[in-house]
Amino acid sequence: MGRGQRAVKRLFASPEKYSRNFPLRNGTRARFLPSTFRMAGFRLFDLNEAQREAVTTTDGPLLILAGAGTGKTRVITARAAYLIAQGADPASVLAVTFTNKAAKEMRERLASMIEKSEAKKVTMATFHALCVRLLRSGIDRLGYKNNFTIYDESDQMGLLRKIINQTAARDEKLEPNLAKNLISKAKNNHWSAPADEQTLIGAVYARYQTALKNLNAVDFDDLLVLCVQLLDGHPDVRAKWQARFRYLMVDEFQDTNKLQLQLVTLLSGPERNVCVVGDDDQSIYGWRGAEVSNILEFEHHFPNPKVVKLEENYRSTNPILAAANAVIKNNPRRRPKHLRSNIAGDEKVRLIQMPDDRQEAQFIAEEIHRRQMQTGEAFENFAVLFRMNAQSRLLEGNLRELKIPYRVIGGKSFFDRREVKDVIAYATALLNPDDDISLLRIINTPARGISAMTTERALELSVQRRCSLFAALQLPEFAESLPAKARESIRAFARLLTDYEAKLHTPLADAAAVWSALIEEVGYLADMKRSCKVADDALKRESNVRDLIETLRQRAQPEAAQRVWSSLDAKSGAESLRGFLDDLALKNEREDEDDDKGSGVTLITLHAAKGLEFPHVYLIGLEEGLLPHDRSKMEGTVDEERRLLYVGITRAMRTLALTHCSTRIKFGSAAACSPSSFIKELPDEHLERLDLATILSKPVEATDAKAWFAKMRAAIGAPS
DNA sequence: AATCGTCTGCTTTTT
DNA sequence: GCAGACGATT
Numbered sequence: 001m002g003r004g005q006r007a008v009k010r011l012f013a014s015p016e017k018y019s020r021n022f023p024l025r026n027g028t029r030a031r032f033l034p035s036t037f038r039m040a041g042f043r044l045f046d047l048n049e050a051q052r053e054a055v056t057t058t059d060g061p062l063l064i065l066a067g068a069g070t071g072k073t074r075v076i077t078a079r080a081a082y083l084i085a086q087g088a089d090p091a092s093v094l095a096v097t098f099t100n101k102a103a104k105e106m107r108e109r110l111a112s113m114i115e116k117s118e119a120k121k122v123t124m125a126t127f128h129a130l131c132v133r134l135l136r137s138g139i140d141r142l143g144y145k146n147n148f149t150i151y152d153e154s155d156q157m158g159l160l161r162k163i164i165n166q167t168a169a170r171d172e173k174l175e176p177n178l179a180k181n182l183i184s185k186a187k188n189n190h191w192s193a194p195a196d197e198q199t200l201i202g203a204v205y206a207r208y209q210t211a212l213k214n215l216n217a218v219d220f221d222d223l224l225v226l227c228v229q230l231l232d233g234h235p236d237v238r239a240k241w242q243a244r245f246r247y248l249m250v251d252e253f254q255d256t257n258k259l260q261l262q263l264v265t266l267l268s269g270p271e272r273n274v275c276v277v278g279d280d281d282q283s284i285y286g287w288r289g290a291e292v293s294n295i296l297e298f299e300h301h302f303p304n305p306k307v308v309k310l311e312e313n314y315r316s317t318n319p320i321l322a323a324a325n326a327v328i329k330n331n332p333r334r335r336p337k338h339l340r341s342n343i344a345g346d347e348k349v350r351l352i353q354m355p356d357d358r359q360e361a362q363f364i365a366e367e368i369h370r371r372q373m374q375t376g377e378a379f380e381n382f383a384v385l386f387r388m389n390a391q392s393r394l395l396e397g398n399l400r401e402l403k404i405p406y407r408v409i410g411g412k413s414f415f416d417r418r419e420v421k422d423v424i425a426y427a428t429a430l431l432n433p434d435d436d437i438s439l440l441r442i443i444n445t446p447a448r449g450i451s452a453m454t455t456e457r458a459l460e461l462s463v464q465r466r467c468s469l470f471a472a473l474q475l476p477e478f479a480e481s482l483p484a485k486a487r488e489s490i491r492a493f494a495r496l497l498t499d500y501e502a503k504l505h506t507p508l509a510d511a512a513a514v515w516s517a518l519i520e521e522v523g524y525l526a527d528m529k530r531s532c533k534v535a536d537d538a539l540k541r542e543s544n545v546r547d548l549i550e551t552l553r554q555r556a557q558p559e560a561a562q563r564v565w566s567s568l569d570a571k572s573g574a575e576s577l578r579g580f581l582d583d584l585a586l587k588n589e590r591e592d593e594d595d596d597k598g599s600g601v602t603l604i605t606l607h608a609a610k611g612l613e614f615p616h617v618y619l620i621g622l623e624e625g626l627l628p629h630d631r632s633k634m635e636g637t638v639d640e641e642r643r644l645l646y647v648g649i650t651r652a653m654r655t656l657a658l659t660h661c662s663t664r665i666k667f668g669s670a671a672a673c674s675p676s677s678f679i680k681e682l683p684d685e686h687l688e689r690l691d692l693a694t695i696l697s698k699p700v701e702a703t704d705a706k707a708w709f710a711k712m713r714a715a716i717g718a719p720s
Numbered sequence: 721a722a723t724c725g726t727c728t729g730c731t732t733t734t735t
Numbered sequence: 736g737c738a739g740a741c742g743a744t745t
Contacts, residue, residue, distance in 0.1 A: 098734040128735045152735080220735050255734075288733065388731055390737090410733085447721075586735055607732045629731055644732080667730070668736045724744075
């Protein structure tokens with residue numbers, strides 16, 4: 001058995017294990033081995049040539065071009081470990097990621113490589129979390145208060161909706177969503193709000209920005225904008241952080257936007273120890289402001305870097321990689337790369353034509369069912385990838401019919417649920433009563449006799465007086481203008497908040513208890529139960545709320561807490577609550593998604609699939625108009641669609657099926673579809689072209705008994 | 721204040 | 736075809 005096949009076998013036996021332990025490349029030997037390294041249980045010779053070069057390059061700019069499945073995370077963590085083994089102060093190492101998940105994973109891996117106490121000192125955070133950290137300690141220099149609130153997307157939308165309503169003339173219309181996107185784009189390009197307010201969007205932008213500042217709130221983009229402003233405009237602050245972080249590492253560099261690049265530049269001191277890792281071929285977030293040019297023109301931003309290419313793929317079989325390579329080759333403007341793999345794999349990539357989307361879904365569900373029965377392959381090993389979330393519906397139906405467990409990734413976030421937003425708004429209002437958006441959310445939830453009319457009047461007054469809503473509510477003249485009943489309701493509400501605010505700020509206050517008591521006192525859960533028709537629903541919501549409070553309670557106990565930051569200090573109730581809310585705002589943690597054990601077939605968009613891998617992948621809807629999406633052609637971003645396909649293909653470890661339909665239901669009615677123009681870019685020699693009718697007319701293949709027995713043998717640990 | 725019905729307008733979504 | 740927003744109704 002050759003090396004390649006051995007790798008395949010290991011891969012097949014236990015993909016989870018495989019992804020953690022890379023195969024040793026025989027014949028590679030470390031030329032020297034620092035003893036700290038060996039003691040830390042980390043072996044340099046577990047890396048291939050290129051990986052080793054990346055890991056051991058410690059000084060100056062370093063660009064690691066890491067193709068899909070080439071051990072990117074491993075290299076970053078190994079490099080952090082190596083830096084420390086070479087004598088770098090752990091606290092001077094900063095690794096920046098895009099997701100909390102990636103940061104967490106890295107932290108865990110590092111902890112397994114070096115002393116735990118050392119690993120803890122390394123800063124591993126998302127861009128946004130890093131910015132929050134810098135801003136909490138220095139935003140006052142920019143005229144904000146340090147207790148600022150972070151607005152997530154829906155807070156932002158709420159504020160924008162309000163402002164558009166106030167600003168737009170009767171005949172003017174502006175989609176809040178469009179406004180949000182335009183403003184985000186503006187912020188990323190350093191366009192400040194126009195002073196003239198000529199256009200509606202300009203006026204909305206200007207007012208939005210003023211409103212945020214008055215609310216003492218910042219949106220996600222502001223976190224970066226303000227952080228850049230802080231570092232750029234205040235040399236002393238810049239010097240402080242540059243001295244702190246001497247070694248920078250940035251993951252998924254192809255996804256960074258202008259501001260993030262600027263931030264990296266500002267943080268890198270005179271030594272320019274900046275190591276970025278990424279893959280231009282996997283840049284699929286251009287529409288969100290990501291600049292592929294950051295990685296394509298890295299030399300321009302950080303002159304004379306060392307460039308290391310990781311092209312050895314440990315994930316996919318050769319036919320799959322051949323398809324991926326062939327497709328991506330058609331993109332202009334890329335750093336040429338050619339992924340190689342030792343995993344032979346004799347199964348070709350299947351390209352299957354389907355009559356319509358119904359049968360596409362049905363076929364996939366049935367085939368997964370059949371394959372699971374025949375080979376005993378776990379459902380978790382299968383994934384269906386698609387361009388649009390809406391495509392998951394049909395699949396869900398068919399999977400349910402066959403009683404196949406599945407999980408849909410994406411869709412509604414935990415934090416979009418009403419009850420979660422409500423209780424968070426209560427907490428936010430306690431910390432920052434001037435945050436009108438949170439206040440508006442809770443002012444009459446549950447109903448406490450403050451009518452929409454009253455709120456409207458208070459809001460008007462707050463605009464006139466240029467004060468917060470909370471302040472306006474308490475103006476004596478406002479009270480006088482109200483009927484006695486409303487006046488009393490408002491008095492009670494204001495007192496409620498001030499009381500609890502005071503409780504929160506007493507020394508040694510237990511934030512979770514204060515919060516919980518407030519929710520209890522206003523009778524939130526009781527009200528929730530009353531208004532829920534389905535009892536099950538109410539229970540779920542109640543448990544969501546309790547979970548949230550429970551999480552805070554656990555965090556407040558120091559040892560149970562997972563610290564993002566290395567410094568551990570005693571925290572007041574307000575501080576611990578604020579830290580909690582910061583994390584929540586920056587964490588898009590979705591329920592039930594974290595575990596991939598026992599969760600069944602994965603249904604996921606191509607975007608969300610980046611960074612994941614599955615033994616068996618179905619990539620559906622390869623049709624012109626869907627992938628590439630119609631809109632991309634108008635916007636001239638077909639390259640990015642191709643990268644999307646590339647990302648999809650490279651998720652597959654062992655088998656890959658691509659499907660396209662002749663007809664598909666679009667917006668409620670059937671529409672004819674032609675195959676995606678990307679299909680002709682696929683290499684014929686690694687492709688098996690099929691259509692549903694011929695597959696179905698053939699008798700079902702005899703059970704692959706060999707595979708089944710091999711599986712069973714592996715399961716009971718018998719030699720093969 | 722809550723609920724019902726009609727209208728609209730459709731990617732992707734790390735924080 | 737479906738969800739989300741908004742306006743009219745009770």
